[in-house]
Amino acid sequence: MLAAGQAKAITSTDIATAIPTAAASTRFQPCGFIFASNSERTFFICSESATRQSELSRTVVRFYPPCMPKVSAEHRAARRTQIIDAARRRFADNGFHMTSMDDVISESGLSAGALYRYFPSKESLILATIDESLEAVTALGRRVMDESVDASPGQTVVAVLDRVVSSMLLGDVANTRIALYAWTEAQRSPAVREVLIVRYLAIRQGLRSVAVRWLDSRGEPYESDRADAIAKTLLSVLMGFLAQRAILGDVTQYDVGQGLDAIAHR
Numbered sequence: 001m002l003a004a005g006q007a008k009a010i011t012s013t014d015i016a017t018a019i020p021t022a023a024a025s026t027r028f029q030p031c032g033f034i035f036a037s038n039s040e041r042t043f044f045i046c047s048e049s050a051t052r053q054s055e056l057s058r059t060v061v062r063f064y065p066p067c068m069p070k071v072s073a074e075h076r077a078a079r080r081t082q083i084i085d086a087a088r089r090r091f092a093d094n095g096f097h098m099t100s101m102d103d104v105i106s107e108s109g110l111s112a113g114a115l116y117r118y119f120p121s122k123e124s125l126i127l128a129t130i131d132e133s134l135e136a137v138t139a140l141g142r143r144v145m146d147e148s149v150d151a152s153p154g155q156t157v158v159a160v161l162d163r164v165v166s167s168m169l170l171g172d173v174a175n176t177r178i179a180l181y182a183w184t185e186a187q188r189s190p191a192v193r194e195v196l197i198v199r200y201l202a203i204r205q206g207l208r209s210v211a212v213r214w215l216d217s218r219g220e221p222y223e224s225d226r227a228d229a230i231a232k233t234l235l236s237v238l239m240g241f242l243a244q245r246a247i248l249g250d251v252t253q254y255d256v257g258q259g260l261d262a263i264a265h266r
Helices: 012-018 073-094 101-108 112-118 122-147 153-169 174-188 190-217 224-247 253-264
Strands: 007-009 033-036 042-046 060-062
Touching (some): 073 112, 073 122, 073 174, 101 112, 122 174, 122 190, 153 190, 153 224, 174 190, 190 224, 224 253
Antiparallel strands (some): 007 033, 033 042
């Protein structure tokens, strides 16, 4: 399919294939040019000597390509996931700005047209990858917090870290790397910052619920400010653990557990 304003050489065979009824007309000469209209799927066919749309024959022939088969929602979702998974691997290895769209195309095994159909820009692909990666991490955290009914806030954080580290050891390192890269990207991109705000507030709210449940189990009066403070502190522990593990590499979830116990029993 030609883009608007483009032209290419055609032969009488091309004409016969596209518009059989017009092929017999003497108005159409072999090796002419076919131009795409700016306004609709209209094609202008002119003589071999024509080089501009203003020189076209007055004969205008309209024809339409065959209808493409409908693509199911499941197929579209699978393609989108395929692209994001490829982007996640490349971004995790090389960062957002050292990874090109061509790198992602190569990694995904899809065509450039397929990728740009879902993500018209690199910015939109970065945003979607960050959102999907953080959703995977927060979903894991939510499951642990829901399971830790009788645990203290400190024990819950260690359980979340244990699950995150386990997933990393099983090969799922990309999501945590993307989360770290996203912190820097948020300083540049307001859209990324908004995604992080939504995701991290959701985690903090989950930690707050753990704190309220723990305070209630101890028979302590409910204090909103105290529950908020516990949640903010625990989120700082989670984020700090990821940063230390990525940079220093010598911190474990068990170190965090021992440290929290020591502080709690000071």
